[in-house]
Amino acid sequence: MNFIQLKNLTKVFDNNEAVVKNINLTINKNEFVTLLGPSGCGKTTILRMIGGFTEVTSGQIILDEEDITNLAANHRKINTVFQNYALFPHLNVFENIAFGLKVKKLPPEEIKQKVDKVLTLVKLTEYQERKIKSLSGGQKQRVAVARAIINEPKLLLLDEPLSALDLKLRQELQYELKDMQKHLEITFLFVTHDQEEALTMSDRIVVINNGEIQQIGTPESIYNEPKNKFVAAFIGESNIIAGQYLGSKKVKFFDLEFECVDTEFALNEKVDVVIRPEDFDVVSSEKAKIVVKVDDIVFKGVHYEVIAYYGDFELVIHTLEHLQIGKVIGLTIDPFEIHLMKTDE
Amino acid sequence: MNKFKKINIFALGWNGLFIIVPLVLMTILSFSTTRGFSLQEIEFSLSNFSKLTESFYFIAFKNSLKYSFITTFICLLIGYPTAFILSKSPIKNKNLLLILIILPSVSNLLLRVLAWEKSFAANSILNYLGISLNLLGTDLAIIIGMVSIYLPFMILPIYSSLEKVENSVLDAAKDLGATKLFTFKKVILPLTVPGIISGIVLTLLPSATTFVIPLRLGNGKVLLIGNIIEQSFKKTFNFNMGSLISLILMILILSFMVLIFKYDREGETL
Amino acid sequence: MSKKRYRLVSPLILTVTFSLLYFPLLIIAALSVNSSKLDYKFTGLSWKWYKEIFTHNGLLEVIKTTWIIAILATILSTIIGTLFALGINSLRAKKRKRLLMLNVVPLINADIVTAVSLSVIFSFLGITFGYPTLLLAHVFFCIPFVVISVLPKLSEIDEDIYFAARDLGMSKFEAIIKVVIPHIKTGIITGALMAFTMSIDDFVISYFVQGNGVNNFSIWLYSAMGRKSFTPAAYAYNTLVTILIFAIIIFISSKNNIKRRGR
Numbered sequence: 001m002n003f004i005q006l007k008n009l010t011k012v013f014d015n016n017e018a019v020v021k022n023i024n025l026t027i028n029k030n031e032f033v034t035l036l037g038p039s040g041c042g043k044t045t046i047l048r049m050i051g052g053f054t055e056v057t058s059g060q061i062i063l064d065e066e067d068i069t070n071l072a073a074n075h076r077k078i079n080t081v082f083q084n085y086a087l088f089p090h091l092n093v094f095e096n097i098a099f100g101l102k103v104k105k106l107p108p109e110e111i112k113q114k115v116d117k118v119l120t121l122v123k124l125t126e127y128q129e130r131k132i133k134s135l136s137g138g139q140k141q142r143v144a145v146a147r148a149i150i151n152e153p154k155l156l157l158l159d160e161p162l163s164a165l166d167l168k169l170r171q172e173l174q175y176e177l178k179d180m181q182k183h184l185e186i187t188f189l190f191v192t193h194d195q196e197e198a199l200t201m202s203d204r205i206v207v208i209n210n211g212e213i214q215q216i217g218t219p220e221s222i223y224n225e226p227k228n229k230f231v232a233a234f235i236g237e238s239n240i241i242a243g244q245y246l247g248s249k250k251v252k253f254f255d256l257e258f259e260c261v262d263t264e265f266a267l268n269e270k271v272d273v274v275i276r277p278e279d280f281d282v283v284s285s286e287k288a289k290i291v292v293k294v295d296d297i298v299f300k301g302v303h304y305e306v307i308a309y310y311g312d313f314e315l316v317i318h319t320l321e322h323l324q325i326g327k328v329i330g331l332t333i334d335p336f337e338i339h340l341m342k343t344d345e
Numbered sequence: 346m347n348k349f350k351k352i353n354i355f356a357l358g359w360n361g362l363f364i365i366v367p368l369v370l371m372t373i374l375s376f377s378t379t380r381g382f383s384l385q386e387i388e389f390s391l392s393n394f395s396k397l398t399e400s401f402y403f404i405a406f407k408n409s410l411k412y413s414f415i416t417t418f419i420c421l422l423i424g425y426p427t428a429f430i431l432s433k434s435p436i437k438n439k440n441l442l443l444i445l446i447i448l449p450s451v452s453n454l455l456l457r458v459l460a461w462e463k464s465f466a467a468n469s470i471l472n473y474l475g476i477s478l479n480l481l482g483t484d485l486a487i488i489i490g491m492v493s494i495y496l497p498f499m500i501l502p503i504y505s506s507l508e509k510v511e512n513s514v515l516d517a518a519k520d521l522g523a524t525k526l527f528t529f530k531k532v533i534l535p536l537t538v539p540g541i542i543s544g545i546v547l548t549l550l551p552s553a554t555t556f557v558i559p560l561r562l563g564n565g566k567v568l569l570i571g572n573i574i575e576q577s578f579k580k581t582f583n584f585n586m587g588s589l590i591s592l593i594l595m596i597l598i599l600s601f602m603v604l605i606f607k608y609d610r611e612g613e614t615l
Numbered sequence: 616m617s618k619k620r621y622r623l624v625s626p627l628i629l630t631v632t633f634s635l636l637y638f639p640l641l642i643i644a645a646l647s648v649n650s651s652k653l654d655y656k657f658t659g660l661s662w663k664w665y666k667e668i669f670t671h672n673g674l675l676e677v678i679k680t681t682w683i684i685a686i687l688a689t690i691l692s693t694i695i696g697t698l699f700a701l702g703i704n705s706l707r708a709k710k711r712k713r714l715l716m717l718n719v720v721p722l723i724n725a726d727i728v729t730a731v732s733l734s735v736i737f738s739f740l741g742i743t744f745g746y747p748t749l750l751l752a753h754v755f756f757c758i759p760f761v762v763i764s765v766l767p768k769l770s771e772i773d774e775d776i777y778f779a780a781r782d783l784g785m786s787k788f789e790a791i792i793k794v795v796i797p798h799i800k801t802g803i804i805t806g807a808l809m810a811f812t813m814s815i816d817d818f819v820i821s822y823f824v825q826g827n828g829v830n831n832f833s834i835w836l837y838s839a840m841g842r843k844s845f846t847p848a849a850y851a852y853n854t855l856v857t858i859l860i861f862a863i864i865i866f867i868s869s870k871n872n873i874k875r876r877g878r
Binding site: 349350351352353355356357359360362363364366367368370371374423424426427430438440441444445446447448449450451452453454455456457458459460461463464466468469470472473489492493496497500546547550551553554555556557561571574575578579584587588591594595598599601602605606 | 624625628629631632633635636637638639640642643645646649654655656657695698699701702703704705706712714716717718719720721723724725726727728731732733734735736739755812816818819822823832833836837840849850853856857860861864865868
Binding site for chain 1: 513523
């Protein structure tokens with residue numbers, strides 16, 4: 001089911017700057033895939049190449065067994081939801097949504113019927129006569145989605161479609177988009193720099209940095225088993241500690257020995273140890289190997305974020321307990337919560 | 346910055362004195378035949394209005410309409426594609442292109458008309474290139490002169506409205522399957538209507554009211570409204586008739602302005 | 616239109632446009648270096664008309680008047696126009712639109728109607744025709760150019776920077792001079808340049824409010840065209856002014872460009 005295939009996709013701009021380097025990616029039908037990375041990492045360029053707005057320097061794009069690398073954007077069965085919506089300011093809501101169908105020269109009754117259906121789907125039926133200018137950000141976003149999905153594309157590209165909205169609306173629309181994707185059976189390729197958004201919505205996440213894929217996986221695997229420092233640091237908060245693999249599910253860091261579950265490392269290989277802040281258990285100092293001193297505490301709503309020092313090393317700990325600044329505490333970690341990664345060097 | 350609101354009182358007074366008061370004075374003058382400006386001696390009369398029906402005035406109005414419409418049409422025909430090509434130009438410093446369009450207007454208008462006059466003459470400097478245009482006094486000469494002088498007024502507002510069309514909107518049209526022609530007809534053209542309207546008004550008005558161009562390139566045989574106003578104020582000193590015609594023009598112009606501002610709220614394409 | 620056809624047609628259109636725009640300038644330049652006074656005979660290159668600008672009876676006088684009026688009108692209209700723009704910018708919605716419309720009437724209005732209006736009001740007020748009427752008229756029609764150049768820059772800036780400056784202890788005057796003006800500087804410069812260009816070239820309005828023998832270059836030209844009093848030095852003068860203003864525009868625009876790139 002290799003519905004979409006990117007083969008060695010590369011983009012080099014006129015100034016010889018390579019923004020997308022040799023990307024290989026396969027997306028299945030009806031999958032919700034997110035390209036996640038910091039701004040300037042090349043994710044939008046990948047999207048624009050798939051959409052047909054940016055020329056491909058080298059490599060191939062294959063959609064449903066058809067090579068579309070050099071096909072003009074208007075001939076691709078792909079539609080896009082643009083970052084700032086890119087709605088037609090001179091047309092009203094109905095006319096914006098109907099645009100693609102008018103291009104196809106469908107009869108007016110059929111257009112009306114289809115638009116009405118999509119308007120119901122995005123809950124904008126009462127707004128169909130409204131000018132784009134008079135809509136709120138969330139409404140514009142819905143029009144942009146409606147305008148794209150009405151064409152029943154094989155693939156829908158979404159370029160940071162929620163980035164201009166406030167937090168609450170963004171969360172609401174995340175669920176709506178996810179629902180819509182399941183309901184419509186359209187493959188979604190979503191671009192965002194917001195890790196939480198990516199974790200909430202995606203079937204699979206592609207983490208990108210410097211124009212290269214860092215890791216591909218489900219939200220759980222990306223979060224729990226980051227492949228490298230960049231992924232670990234970019235997704236969620238984490239403590240990354242230099243360590244050494246001692247063989248037979250043992251790892252050494254802070255000059256202490258711990259049990260772990262990873263096995264795929266060589267004996268005495270240097271590794272990076274990732275421990276998520278919520279995976280520490282706070283105990284009294286005599287009951288633990290790691291003994292730290294609390295330096296700062298910030299209340300975060302559900303939990304406290306504690307900054308503590310093991311010698312000179314700063315650790316971030318999430319705990320429900322209220323601790324005192326200056327207190328000496330012990331930390332324990334379950335073996336399966338100690339994740340080892342290859343070092344970058 | 347509410348502190349600056351007080352300035353508006355001065356602005357209102359200034360514009361009132363130089364725009365509104367003259368309108369009132371011109372209205373009074375139009376309804377009278379008394380020469381000069383002493384308001385005490387003013388006598389009400391409609392004779393200026395009845396004179397308007399004389400063929401002399403009728404021909405001038407007709408000529409003004411004819412030349413200005415043809416000029417505006419040609420300017421639009423050349424100006425829109427020019428603005429379009431310039432706005433799509435890959436050159437990074439687009440200001441330079443704009444400067445090239447504006448620059449000829451820096452040269453004195455009368456001298457530019459004179460240059461056309463000299464070139465249209467049977468005996469001209471162009472004879473050295475084996476060309477003798479011999480167009481002086483023809484409609485073509487007047488139209489070429491007008492287009493040459495007023496073309497920038499058409500190009501600039503259209504260009505600025507084209508620049509305002511966002512690339513993402515064009516991408517969106519392409520994304521939805523539109524061909525270039527479809528995108529132009531259904532997206533670019535409607536979005537540049539404010540620029541087109543400003544361009545039409547800014548070309549139509551000066552070409553309908555110029556008196557130098559018909560005088561010099563029409564060999565003095567062609568009269569436009571501008572020539573009549575010039576004659577009444579500078580030659581026959583019939584301020585009353587001149588005021589009446591100016592007033593009629595002013596009313597037409599103000600309705601044009603309302604039209605521009607209906608489409609272009611901040612007057613940005615001017 | 617296909618790409619191929621577009622590539623064929625666009626140079627054609629640009630050629631038509633630029634020929635129409637630049638043909639008269641070429642003729643003027645050619646006649647300015649023609650040694651003959653007869654404009655249909657080219658008898659060889661000569662700089663004598665450039666020298667005659669400074670010796671011709673009458674021409675030098677009107678050039679002086681033109682420049683004095685243009686410089687004074689530019690200074691005054693730039694100050695007044697900037698203030699007007701600040702005023703308009705403080706208004707919202709309908710009021711803003713109405714006052715803006717009133718302010719730009721002279722911009723859209725036909726020259727000749729503005730000319731008649733001013734001539735009527737000056738006569739009515741009994742202002743002596745000559746320098747005062749010329750200057751007042753020029754200031755009047757230059758102001759809108761400054762207003763439309765400054766206003767967009769003003770609406771771009773965050774209103775709070777003025778209040779921030781006041782909050783940090785600046786007086787109203789200081790806040791305007793040190794905070795607001797630098798933000799709208801490019802608008803002011805553009806406006807001033809447009810005002811100067813309009814003033815130095817104006818004919819119709821000057822012609823209607825002129826009097827007592829005070830003439831600018833255009834008025835002199837209008838009366839001299841096709842007469843013996845005409846001198847090709849006018850071509851020479853005009854060519855010089857065109858080059859000068861072109862150089863100023865290029866200088867300012869390249870300076871702005873460098874600044875923008877630097878950011």
